[in-house]
Amino acid sequence: VRKLAIEAIEKIVEKKGFTHIVVNEYLRKFILSDQDKSFFTKLVYGTVENLLTIEYYLEPFLKKRQKPWVKYLLYVSIYQLVYLKTPNYAVVDEAVSIANLKDRSIGGFVNAVLRNFLRNDLRDFSGLDEIETLSIKYSYPKWLIAYLLKDYSYEVVEKILIEFAKVKKTAVRVNTLLTTNEEVMERLTQDGITFEKSDLVKNGLLIDGNILDHELFKTGKIVIQDLAAQLVSEVVGPSEGAKVLDACAAPGGKSSHLSAIMNNTGTIIACDIHKHKQKLMDNLFKNNGNKNIITKIIDARLLKNEEEYINSFNYILADVPCSGLGVMGHKVDLKYQMNLESIEEIKILQSEILNSTWELLKPGGYYTYSTCTLNKEENEQQIQKFLKNRSDVEVVYERTILPFEHNSDGFYICKMRKI
Incomplete structure (x- = not known):
């Protein structure tokens, strides 16, 4: 799964592929368990979303440019260590095994970089200016941070970026052609699905978790x-x-x-x-x-x-x-x-x-x-x-x-x- 994730990330970053299209392409092409599908998706989305931050964390440990596949193997490993808190030994062993499949000399290099990374404290953001801090901390290009700061204060831009990083609930609209708010809320409660009513719109709900397989969604009674x-x-x-x-x-x-x-x-x-x-x-x-x-x-x-x-x-x-x-x-x-x-x-x-x-x-x-x-x-x-x-x-x-x-x-x- 990690090997597939590295390939997918290289396709997205180097060839400017759209993440959702590349991920769906891989999920269709390879037979994976539901657990592996979920893990693959998390690895790809998580690494791409935090690319600039991961790059910054890794920078002191890379002395020269690496081949794309080596770089993305290290990026996926750092994502697992820092964001998913995967046990260190599991990440290092898996990364070295993947590297050895292609080139045994790279396996030793990957092992050294990751062990060196683990021996040191995570690099902090001190010494960066305001734009660089937001750029590196939330993984957005510097030009884009500067562009947003043209229209909004520093505090507001940071609040926007923090919100973007959160795991969102699923927003749905109750389709009043086929049902009512009351009927939908009653059914969700019966099925043990937690939700909250929106304060922004009349027929909007925020639902915890995946609703794609629920009868309400399949029958058009709720629309994502x-x-x-x-x-x-x-x-x-x-x-x-x-x-x-x-x-x-x-x-x-x-x-x-x-x-x-x-x-x-x-x-x-x-x-x-x-x-x-x-x-x-x-x-x-x-x-x-x-x-x-x-x-x-x-x-x-x-x-x-x-x-x-x-x-x-x-x-x-x-x-x-x-x-x-x-x-x-x-x-x-x-x-x-x-x-x-x-x-x-x-x-x-x-x-x-x-x-x-x-x-x-x-x-x-x-x-x-x-x-x-x-x-x-x-x-x-x-x-x-x-x-x-x-x-x-x-x-x-x-x-x-x-x-x-x-x-x-x-x-x-x-x-x-x-x-």
Whole structure:
């Protein structure tokens, strides 16, 4: 299992693979027990999430550059020693055995490095400046720490990073098309599953543990959905019988929620640019009992070319593509793959979607712009720029949700009315 984990980590870090895709690929490819699957997943996610911290701990013991597989073998070993508190002898023996399989001379080197590491105290963070301290302590690139500090105080940034490192409860939405809050809470209590009711949204619960095999989930009575993501649809707040556009809909959670709020009345056009996501959305809607959603594969910026859509929607939701800085707690590789250039490109795309889809809203209609990111350039400043160029818009609601406030992802939501 450790050998597979090292291969997977090398693929993620060196070849920029997405952690969840690489992990799923390995779990499908190799026959592992449930226990081994869980351990493999923990090793890969944990090592990737704490990469920069592990690198810092190990640095004094490595005098020259190592081959990638040797480096990641040591990283996985340090992760087990420091974070999982695995017995020292077990970690060292296993690491040396793995190294010997490839090269016996490397086995001796790995043994020496790990024993040297264990003889010394864990390296502390003294002598680092403020940005370096947050970067190394929580394993985020320095540019990203500096970028967040542009918008938030040091204390707030640290609270965000601490929240991202926590093991999260599973956030679910009670699907009111198929059940009630009371029925779901009663069933969870009967089955000995602990949960708490959300203080952020009407139908949100935080559940301890895995719910994927539970009947409530399989039958669509509860939907796994972050609490802040649930708030987005509540803020949109469409009335029954309305015509609604969800401009960037995949994977479909918000469209499904809007459908429940509308009690399966009216029409929701759920658009996305990626063809392979249509089937995913259609399956979700079927499972959740949504009967008023039409899926459409199209670039949201091109919808204005369809005559019938101009000035036709009562409500529009644009949950636009974004840098995702609010979801780094569970997308553990995002922080290493994001850069300033890609944020600049995303900002242009957001502005294009916002300006082109605004034309589809009826006068008197409501437009909700949302992101799962935390930087103001993609949020408040994007809206300010939009307002500067138009006279037919007023903001009726604006809010940033920080991850530590409600056990949720970080989100920005702005609802505007067309005058």
